[in-house]
Amino acid sequence: MSRVTLKTVAQAAGVSPSTVSNAYNKPDQLSAALRERILAKAQELGYAGPDASARALRSGKVGAVGVLFTDKLAYAFSDPYAVGFLAGLAEVAEEFATSLLLVPLSPTDIQGGTNAVQQAAIDAAAIFCVAAGHPALDVLKNRGIPMVSTDRGDHPDLSWVAIDETAAAAELGRHLARLGHRDLVVLLDNAQAAGSRPVELSLDEVGYTDCELRVRGLQKAMPDARIRLVSGGHNAFSSGLAAAEWVLDSQDRPTAIVGLSDVLALGAMEAMKTRGLVPGRDLTLAGFDDIPAAGTVGLTTVSQPIKDKGRTVGRMLLDPAFTERQITMPTELKVRASSGPAPRN
Structure with a gap:
């Protein structure tokens, strides 16, 4: 036939x-x-x-927004922050009859990720948790693909929806300083597998803009404190667990631990629980983001409008009536039971 x-x-x-x-x-x-x-x-x-492809060729549009992030594909469906951001972005995409194409960029296979972006059939791109200087961003620029990032940038031509990472972390730092904390361990993610052998990092080894700015905010607010950076792998509960176990079992235990995401902090909370330590009494614990689980367990954290950030990125990419190109979203320190005065030696 x-x-x-x-x-x-x-x-x-x-x-x-x-x-x-x-x-x-x-x-x-x-x-x-x-x-x-x-x-x-x-x-x-x-x-x-x-034929959809023929229609796309005629219109020059494929009806898709690419979402670039540096992690495995499963991260987009398992990390509460990513899920909230994507939910907000999807709401706006649906309004404009646009689909989302998830484009994970492997931290180890840089060329493979760059090739994927080169071949991706997309009209625009949301840059979500991608290290500054990744060559995939140059590919998008050379293709003329409009981009909106979740990291702030200084150049006036850049488009972004972000928070003031430094100021938000400094507010948390001032809270810890008022409680008398002078010895702090910061848990952050790196490119290694979740739950990897913990490593102590220097600031120039951090790699992710948001993490670096948060550390600088803590340093600014706590100039007299000793602040150590420890990672147990990429952003996951098991990474926070592994890193906190290593810290808590050392002879040089801090008085406070800050996870640069709530997921890492929740892993640290589990490590404390198995050692009979009570957050806020024996050792202060804080996080960042204010995912739903943070409030449930009483975690002190920096709250940011996760879903609204996704919505605003979508609006900036898809709504012709939306003309703002650089937006700073509000944050709020949520003080809960997991933070308390530094224990006296």
């Missing part, structure tokens, strides 16, 4: 090919009766409609 095409339907319905095309793409240009007759004939012949 020969392939049924738009021209086949036009001949069978006794109309021109452009009229059949209008029945699918410009229904307001046809009477309801004529459109229904054409669609009925198309269904009878088994015609599914105009």
